[in-house]
Structures are given as C-alpha cells and as structure tokens.
Amino acid sequence: MAMxxxxxxxxxxxxxxxxxxEQRDHPEWRGRPxxxxxxxxxxxxxxxxxxxxxxxGVRSAMxxxxxxxxxxxxxxxxxxxxxxxxxxxxxxxxxxxxxxELVQQVSVDEAYLEVTDRLPRAxxxxxxxxxxxxxxxxxxxxxxxxxxxxxxxxxxTIGIAPNKLLAKIASSNxxxxxxxxxxxxxxxxxxxxxxxxxxxxxxKVTEQALHKAGIYSVADMQDFEGDLRPYVGSWAEDLRxxxxxxxxxxxxxxxxxxxxxxxxxxxxxxxxxxxxxxxLREQADEIAGRLQKRRLAARTVQVKVRYSDFTxxxxxxxxxxxxxxxxxxxxxxxxxxxxHELVKRPLRLLGVGVSGMVDVVTWDTQLVLxxxxxxxxxxAPA
Amino acid sequence: xxxxxxxxxxxxxxxxxxxxxxxxxxxxxxxxxxxRVRDGSLELTTTDxxxxxxxxxxxxxxxxxxTTLPARRLATIVRELPAAEVEVSVDEKNxxxxxxxxxxxxxxxxxxxxxxxxxxxxxxxxFKIDQAVLRDCLRKTSYAISTDETRYVLNxxxxxxKNNALTMVATDGRRLAMVEQxxxxxxxxxxxxxxxxxxxxxxxRLLGDSGTVAIRVTGSQVxxxxxxxxxxxxxxxxxxxxxxxxxxxxxxxxxxxxxETLLRAVxxxxxxxxxxxxxxxxxxxxxxxxxxxxxxxxxxxxxxxxINYKGPAITIAFNPEFLMAPLRNLxxxxxxxxxxxxxxPGVLRTGSNFLYVLMPMRVNS
Numbered sequence: 217m218a219m220x221x222x223x224x225x226x227x228x229x230x231x232x233x234x235x236x237x238e239q240r241d242h243p244e245w246r247g248r249p250x251x252x253x254x255x256x257x258x259x260x261x262x263x264x265x266x267x268x269x270x271x272x273g274v275r276s277a278m279x280x281x282x283x284x285x286x287x288x289x290x291x292x293x294x295x296x297x298x299x300x301x302x303x304x305x306x307x308x309x310x311x312x313x314x315x316x317e318l319v320q321q322v323s324v325d326e327a328y329l330e331v332t333d334r335l336p337r338a339x340x341x342x343x344x345x346x347x348x349x350x351x352x353x354x355x356x357x358x359x360x361x362x363x364x365x366x367x368x369x370x371x372x373t374i375g376i377a378p379n380k381l382l383a384k385i386a387s388s389n390x391x392x393x394x395x396x397x398x399x400x401x402x403x404x405x406x407x408x409x410x411x412x413x414x415x416x417x418x419x420k421v422t423e424q425a426l427h428k429a430g431i432y433s434v435a436d437m438q439d440f441e442g443d444l445r446p447y448v449g450s451w452a453e454d455l456r457x458x459x460x461x462x463x464x465x466x467x468x469x470x471x472x473x474x475x476x477x478x479x480x481x482x483x484x485x486x487x488x489x490x491x492x493x494x495x496l497r498e499q500a501d502e503i504a505g506r507l508q509k510r511r512l513a514a515r516t517v518q519v520k521v522r523y524s525d526f527t528x529x530x531x532x533x534x535x536x537x538x539x540x541x542x543x544x545x546x547x548x549x550x551x552x553x554x555x556h557e558l559v560k561r562p563l564r565l566l567g568v569g570v571s572g573m574v575d576v577v578t579w580d581t582q583l584v585l586x587x588x589x590x591x592x593x594x595x596a597p598a
Numbered sequence: 599x600x601x602x603x604x605x606x607x608x609x610x611x612x613x614x615x616x617x618x619x620x621x622x623x624x625x626x627x628x629x630x631x632x633x634r635v636r637d638g639s640l641e642l643t644t645t646d647x648x649x650x651x652x653x654x655x656x657x658x659x660x661x662x663x664x665t666t667l668p669a670r671r672l673a674t675i676v677r678e679l680p681a682a683e684v685e686v687s688v689d690e691k692n693x694x695x696x697x698x699x700x701x702x703x704x705x706x707x708x709x710x711x712x713x714x715x716x717x718x719x720x721x722x723x724x725f726k727i728d729q730a731v732l733r734d735c736l737r738k739t740s741y742a743i744s745t746d747e748t749r750y751v752l753n754x755x756x757x758x759x760k761n762n763a764l765t766m767v768a769t770d771g772r773r774l775a776m777v778e779q780x781x782x783x784x785x786x787x788x789x790x791x792x793x794x795x796x797x798x799x800x801x802x803r804l805l806g807d808s809g810t811v812a813i814r815v816t817g818s819q820v821x822x823x824x825x826x827x828x829x830x831x832x833x834x835x836x837x838x839x840x841x842x843x844x845x846x847x848x849x850x851x852x853x854x855x856x857x858e859t860l861l862r863a864v865x866x867x868x869x870x871x872x873x874x875x876x877x878x879x880x881x882x883x884x885x886x887x888x889x890x891x892x893x894x895x896x897x898x899x900x901x902x903x904x905i906n907y908k909g910p911a912i913t914i915a916f917n918p919e920f921l922m923a924p925l926r927n928l929x930x931x932x933x934x935x936x937x938x939x940x941x942x943p944g945v946l947r948t949g950s951n952f953l954y955v956l957m958p959m960r961v962n963s
Contacts, residue, residue, distance in 0.1 A: 533748070551748040582917060583941065583957040584771050585844040589751070590837040 222338055222346040222400070224353045225467075226329040227375040227383035228311060228360065231392035233325035235266035237303055238293050240369045249274070249290045256284025256292055259586050263295050267392060300324055303368065310363050314356060320467040323509035328380055330467050331356060346400040350376060357395055378403065381416050381463035389414075403461030408435040415458045419498055422448055422455075425483055434459050449481050476514070478502045479567025485524045487562040496549045497542075499568040504542035507570065513538030515572030517548040521558045522565035531556045537582060538574040545570060599663025600687040601635045603655070605679050605698065611642050611655040612673045614827060617800060619669045620646040630666035632713045633686075635659045643716065644669055645830075649797045650716045651804070653827035664710035665692045675703055716830050719821045722814035723787045725759060727779070729824065733805035735766050735777045738952055740798050741923040744770035751836040754794040757813075757820075759787060767841050773920045774841060774955040791815055792838055797831030804829060845955055846943055849936030851909045853882065857933045857948075861925040863901045867891045868918035870899040877915040877959040882907055882937075891918070914940045915959040924954045 230236070234252040239245050249269035254260025262283045265274040272287035283290065304324040311319055315329035322328065335352050338345035357374045364372050373394040375386025382403055386396040389410075398406050407414075411433055413423050425447045431437050437444075437459040444452035457463070478499040486492065507514060517539070518532035531552045539545065549568045553559055615631060623629055623646065632643040632652075638659055643652035665688045676684065681699030688694045692707040736755070744752035749771070756767040762783070767776045793801075797820070804827050805811065812823040815833075822829040868878050872893025881888045887905050892898035914937060925933070930948040937944050946954040 548748055555748075581960045582772050583943075583960055585769065585774060585943065585955065585957055587769070587771060587839040587841070587844055589749075589839045 221332075222341070222349055223330065223332045223378055224335055224350055225377055225380055225383045226315070226331060226353070226357060226360075227377075227380070227387040228327050228329060229373050229375075229387045229391065230307065230325035230364075231371045231373055232264060232266050232270075233303075233370075234264035234295060234300055235269070235293075236370050237300055238296075239266060241299075245291050245293075249287050250293060251280075251283050251287065251290045252293050252295050253283070254280040254292075255294075256280045256290075303370075306368055307364055307370070307372075310367060311360060313363075314360050317469070318467060320469055324511075326509075328383065328467055343401050346378065350378065350397060350399055354395070354397060361393075361395065379461075379463040380465050380467075381458055382406070382461055384416070385410065385414055398461075404438065407459065407461055408433065408438065410434045412437055412459075415455070416463070418455070419502070421480060421495065421498065422451070447483065449483065474573065475569050475571035476503050476506050476512075477518075477520075477567055477569030479520060479565055479569075481522075481565045482563065485562035485564045487559050489559075492553070492559065492563065492566060493550065495566050496553075496568060497546050499566075500542045500546035500549060503545055503568060503570055504540060507540045511576050512573045513540040513576045514570035515539075515574060516570065517545055517552070518569045518571065519549050519552045519558065520565070520567035520569065521553075521563050523561050524564055526564070528565075529556075529558060531558065534572065538572075538576070539570075540576060599633075599635055599665060600660040600685075601640060601657045602660070602683060602685045603640060603657040605676060605682055605684050607655050607657075608640075608684055609673070609676045611640065611653055612669070612676060614653045614804065615642050615644040615651045616669045616673050617803065618644040618646055618649050618651050618796075621670075627666060627708055627712045627714070629668055629670070630708055630713070631669040631672060632664065632666050632710055633688075634664040634710065636662040643713070645714060645716060646796075647714060648794065648832050649800060650830045651800055651827065652716065661687075663688065665694065665707045666710055666713050667694055667705055667707040671705065675705070716828075717816075717819045717821070719814040719816060719819070719830075722816045722821070723783075723789060725764070725781065725783050725787065725813040725815075726810050727764065727781050727813065729805045729809050729811045730807050731779060732811055733802060733807075735764075735779055736798060736802050736805070737927050738777045738924070739766050739768040739775040740795075740802065741927060742768040742770060742773055742775035742954075743795050743798070744768075745795075746770065751792060751834055751838055754792045754834045755798050756790065756792050756838045756841070758790045759783060760790075761788075767838070769839075769841060772917070772957050773923075774844060775924060776841065776845075776953050776955075778951045789815060790838065791820060792834035792836070793820055793831060794834050797829065800829055800831075844943070845953065846936070846938060846945060849938060849945065851882070851907075851912065851937045853887075853905060853907050853909075853935045853937070855887075855903075855905060855933055855935055857925050857928060857931060859903060860933070861922055863889050863903055864918050864922055864925070867899040867901050868922075870897055871918055872896055876917055876919075877961060878918045878921070879913055879915045879961070881911070881913045882909070883911045884908055912937060912940065914944060915961045916944070916956060917959060920956055928952070 235250045238250050250266040251262055251269050251274055252264040253262040260280050262276055262278045262280055264276055269287055269290055274283045274287050315331055318330040320328040331353055335349055338349045353376050357376055361372050364370055371393040373387045373391045375383040375396050377383040377386050377398040378400045382398045386398045390396045412418050412426050429447045480495050515538050516532050516534045518530055520530045522528045533548055628646055634641045638656055639654045640657040641654040679698035680701055685697045692709055694705045694707055696703040739755055758765040764779045764781050801822055804824050809825050814821040818833055820831055820833055867889045868891055871891040879890045886902050888902040890900050924946055928948055934947045943955045943957050
C-alpha cells in the first residue's frame with residue numbers, strides 16, 4: 217500500500233485572544249477575570265473571556281447577564297475589533313516569516329501552517345522517518361511562540377501533527393501556551409480517549425446517531441466492527457478514516473469564497489418540523505460561524521431539499537443588507553421552506569447555503585434593534 | 599338601473615375607491631367596481647379580498663339597482679367625458695350605457711351578485727377618534743413599516759388600544775416609530791391588532807381634516823367608518839414583537855435640534871454618502887454638531903450647526919434616509935435627540951407622544 221507523502225502541519229491558536237490583548241494593553245487587568253463583550257447590565261453576549269474568567273464558568277457567546285452573575289467581579293470590556301484585527305495582521309506577519317505562503321488563516325486568532333518543505337526530508341517512506349520529521353519541527357514551533365511572545369506580548373498554542381485534523385485537536389486540547397506534538401505512530405492512540413464530537417465535522421446530529429450505535433469515544437469508533445452506514449450514511453468511510461487519524465485535506469489557501477453551505481442527509485426521510493428546524497438552526501450556526509471567521513457577509517440565502525425519489529429543489533432569496541448572523545440565516549431558510557411549500561413530502565436531505573459574499577470590513581453595518589419575535593401561533597417549539 | 603350624476607362628483611367617487619383594485623388579479627370581478635344606486639345615492643365598492651373600500655355620492659336615481667363595471671376603464675372614460683352631467687343606465691345583461699353631451703359609451707359589466715360582499719362588523723369593538731388625529735398618527739409612523747415580506751408581522755402598523763390610549767407602532771427592525779394618543783373606550787375593549795400597509799395607505803388617502811372615524815375590529819378584520827366612506831381590511835395574523843423592550847430607558851445626552859435645519863443639512867451632506875457606506879456621521883461637541891459624509895471614491899461633505907450642547911464629544915453614524923424620514927413627517931419646530939453612545943440606539947422625540955428609535959451604523963472604514 218502506497219503511503220501518502222508525509223506532511224507536517226502546525227495549528228496555531230492564540231490563547232483567549234481578545235482578552236489577552238486587553239490584559240496586555242491594560243496591565244492593571246492582568247491576573248483578573250477579563251470579559252470582552254457587552255456590559256453585564258445590557259443585552260448582548262460575551263465575545264471572549266480570559267482564563268481567569270473561564271474559571272468562573274464564563275464562556276464566549278454566553279449572555280453578558282449570565283456572565284455578570286457567574287463572575288460579579290469580572291472586568292467587562294467593550295470589544296475593540298480594530299485593535300484585534302491589526303494585532304491579527306501582526307501575528308500573521310510573524311507566522312509568514314516561518315511558513316511563507318503556506319498559511320491558511322482560519323480566523324483572527326487561528327491558522328494552519330504547512331511546514332513540510334521547510335524541514336529536512338525524511339530519508340525513507342516509513343512511519344519512523346515521518347515521526348522524526350515531525351519531531352524536528354518542534355524547535356520551529358518554539359521559535360514562533362517565542363517570537364509572538366517577544367514581539368507582541370501574547371501567548372499562542374501550537375499543535376504539530378501529520379495533518380490538519382490532528383494538529384487542530386492537539387492545539388485545542390492543550391491550552392494555554394501549549395505545544396503538543398502528535399507523532400504519526402501515536403495518532404491512533406492519541407485519539408482514543410477523545411469524545412467523537414472532537415472529530416472535524418461531527419456535530420450534535422451525527423453525535424446522537426453515533427450514540428445509538430453505542431459509540432461515544434473515538435476508541436468506540438475505532439473498535440466498532442459493524443457497518444457505520446446505517447447510522448451516518450455515506451459519511452461512514454470518511455468518519456472511520458478520521459477516527460484513525462487520517463486526513464488528507466490540503467490547506468485552503470483560496471481567498472475567494474463564492475459560497476458557504478451546509479447540508480444534512482437524514483437517517484430516515486422526515487417531514488417532522490422540530491427535527492427540520494433543529495437541523496436548519498445548526499446549519500445556520502455553522503454557516504454563520506464560517507462567515508464570521510472569514511469576516512464575510514452574504515447577500516443570498518439558499519435552501520436545498522431532496523425528496524425520497526431524489527428530486528432535488530433549491531430556492532433562494534437575496535437581501536439588500538448583507539447578512540452574517542445565524543438567526544437571520546435560520547429565519548430566511550425557514551421562510552423559504554414555508555414560502556415555497558417545500559416540506560409537503562418527507563425530506564431525504566436538507567441544506568442551507570449563502571452566497572454573494574461581501575467583505576464586512578468594507579461595509580458599514582446597520583445595527584439592528586434587538587426585537588424578539590414571538591413564535592407564530594400554532595407552531596410548536598423546536 | 600338608471601341614474602344621472604355630475605361628472606366631477608362621479609370621477610371623485612371612482613378615484614376614491616379605484617386604488618384598491620389590483621392590476622394583477624386572476625378573478626375578473628375584482629377588476630370591477632360595484633355600483634349600487636338607491637334612495638338618491640350612488641355607492642361604489644372595490645376590493646382585492648384583503649382590502650375593500652366603499653364610498654357614496656348623491657345622484658339623481660331614476661331606477662334603483664346594482665351592477666359592476668371595469669374600474670380603471672370607467673375612471674378613464676368618466677375623466678374624458680365632454681359634458682358636466684353623466685347619465686348611466688344598465689340593462690339586465692349588465693351592459694352599461696354612458697351618455698354625456700354628444701358622447702355615448704357602451705361598456706360590458708358583470709353581475710353584482712358575483713361581487714364578493716365586504717365583511718360585516720356586527721358585535722365588533724368600536725373606537726372613535728378624530729380623523730385629523732388618526733391621519734397625523736399614520737403620517738408619523740407609516741414610513742417605518744417594513745417591506746421585508748419575510749417578516750410579515752412588520753408589514754403594517756400595530757394599533758394597540760390599552761389604558762385609555764391608542765399606541766401606534768411601525769418598525770422595520772432598524773428603526774421604530776411610535777405615537778401615543780389618549781382616547782376613551784371601555785376597558786373591556788382593550789386590544790392589539792396589525793393593519794397591513796395597503797390598508798394604511800388607503801386610510802391615509804381617505805382621512806380628512808375634520809369629522810371622526812369609527813374603528814371597528816373583529817378577530818380577523820378591521821373596518822374604518824369615515825362618514826361617507828368605509829374601508830375594511832384583513833388584519834395581519836401573528837404577534838407583533840415586544841417593541842417596548844427596545845426603547846432605551848436612560849439617556850445621557852438630550853440634545854435639542856431645529857427640525858427643518860437638521861433635515862436640510864442631513865439631506866445636503868448625504869449627497870456624498872457612498873453606496874458602501876450609506877451613513878452620515880453626527881459629531882457632537884460643545885456648542886455644535888458637525889454632520890459629515892465621505893466616501894473614498896466620491897469625496898466628502900461637512901456642515902456644522904450651532905446647537906445648545908454641553909456634553910462630551912460624541913460621534914454617531916446613521917443611515918441618512920432613516921434619520922430624515924421622521925424629520926420630514928413631523929411638524930414640530932424642535933426635536934430632541936437622546937443619545938447613549940455610538941453603538942446604542944438614538945431616540946428622537948417631539949412633544950410627549952412621539953418617539954423614534956433609530957439604530958446607528960457601525961462604521962468600519
């Protein structure tokens with residue numbers, strides 16, 4: 217069996233980025249729980265929390281009111297997006313000094329680096345040679361971390377691994393100020409204790425389907441001897457590969473993203489409204505997350521449905537003001553389904569996509585009133 | 599059926615009802631106006647099944663009866679008639695003969711029995727209000743109605759009768775206009791309903807400077823009886839969002855501004871707002887506000903107004919259209935702008951009964 221060419225990937229993740237920038241710029245806040253976001257007496261959410269604040273249970277995306285209750289002595293700070301964006305540029309400049317062009321910036325505080333070609337080539341195509349190559353990358357990762365600390369006064373965590381999947385898991389599980397190396401020979405064992413949700417793309421729906429098969433951890437999946445297809449459909453093969461730490465996704469270096477979409481094939485065709493709403497909500501969340509990471513907004517929302525007989529329909533709506541938030545994507549998707557009466561039959565597949573991308577940086581954003589819309593009469597809570 | 603009427607009165611009456619007639623209807627009868635004559639008057643009715651309007655005008659009735667005729671065609675014919683008097687007679691096949699001076703028109707109509715009856719309001723709750731007052735309230739709110747059909751509950755004006763006041767609200771999610779008017783009604787009549795945009799527009803057209811309007815409402819319909827004309831409309835189903843919670847409580851800065859002066863300045867400066875940054879900045883500093891718009895590809899505009907402001911410097915950006923809309927529709931000489939900070943809603947107030955909540959724009963460039 218031909219082995220794929222050995223690679224060395226770094227996943228670099230800044231530690232509590234917004235909060236750390238604030239603590240760096242305000243020495244009096246160091247060692248104190250800093251919460252970046254809306255003040256606790258206003259409607260709004262937490263954008264980021266320092267590690268001191270996380271000890272109180274404060275998390276990003278939590279309502280500020282809740283954060284205020286959990287951490288009454290927290291230092292609440294309004295976000296300074298311009299500052300973080302500029303900081304991000306500086307960090308990426310440092311990173312590019314080591315990895316050159318091969319940097320995939322995923323968000324303001326996160327990037328993949330492919331450093332394979334900057335290391336001495338493995339002498340032979342063996343696992344041991346790949347391990348040696350991975351190990352030889354550690355000094356470079358240490359240098360990157362040191363450069364960021366020295367030049368920017370911030371700490372970063374880096375995961376070193378044979379692919380993106382493992383590099384990301386390595387960095388997110390050993391923070392802050394971490395440096396984790398996952399060897400090719402260790403990757404299967406490294407993944408075993410993790411919950412299946414740690415694998416790329418495994419969300420709540422897939423997780424629940426896997427639970428039905430008795431699969432909770434990656435170990436369960438590695439040891440599962442039956443066919444996964446009845447539980448996760450066509451995704452079974454990729455999922456199995458991931459469970460064994462295999463992932464050949466290249467770095468995504470393209471700058472032009474034309475559309476972002478998310479779709480789900482149901483285990484059983486369904487017209488059950490709460491299930492569909494839940495699915496749309498998760499897809500909208502996922503798309504909004506990806507838009508926000510890339511600082512993009514979209515002008516068009518599209519839904520896609522496929523029925524039992526494989527008839528596939530798409531419907532779309534364009535809006536005047538580019539949108540990026542999950543609630544709006546969800547609302548318009550629901551509206552499209554209702555408007556075009558797409559759920560008269562059970563669905564095999566449901567998907568949401570956005571296109572007509574606009575860089576939010578170049579657009580002034582009209583802020584919206586925080587109106588809460590009551591559920592229309594006769595609809596059940598999802 | 600046969601009647602004679604002055605051309606002018608006939609034309610006025612047709613024009614009052616013809617806006618409701620939809621140009622794209624699949625039901626032929628909905629393109630027609632129902633004409634009914636009896637007891638010295640001609641009653642005209644149109645409907646698109648969502649909104650219906652009827653009005654009456656005195657006529658010299660020879661034979662009572664009813665028919666329906668194509669509304670727009672009838673309007674164009676009557677407008678062009680050469681003499682001051684018109685005589686209309688309709689045979690049993692609903693063919694109308696229209697005579698005026700030397701001209702003669704024969705127009706094919708449809709039976710009045712095919713015309714959908716307007717809903718009845720037996721047992722409805724009734725509220726009375728001055729026509730001029732209601733017209734003023736509509737004018738102060740209707741520009742803020744949302745045209746986003748995916749949020750249909752916002753495609754109209756909320757009428758809320760509570761605590762001996764009528765509160766009217768319109769919002770498109772970015773700004774919200776609200777007006778409150780004290781009126782008397784029994785507590786058992788308290789209710790909320792949403793009147794759709796089309797009915798709002800028709801109502802604004804029909805309301806006069808004097809007289810009262812009786813508002814009658816059932817579970818799904820509202821009727822406005824305007825002494826001589828009558829408007830009915832389906833209500834928008836669904837619940838209006840809780841608008842009270844988006845009205846900011848505290849305001850750090852309350853700034854008095856001359857309405858007309860501000861409107862003109864914003865209007866001028868906004869000429870240089872670009873598509874990408876459709877915003878104007880209001881830069882407040884002690885004694886003045888400077889209104890600024892700029893776009894790298896076009897240029898820049900500034901205008902400073904002397905105002906009585908003693909607070910700290912604050913800059914806030916708004917969509918100029920959203921800022922100008924209430925200024926255009928108010929009559930007071932002075933408005934008050936209440937500000938908290940650059941990302942919190944600004945509130946425009948006049949007197950004690952009008953407020954306009956406007957979300958600012960976050961300027962990225």
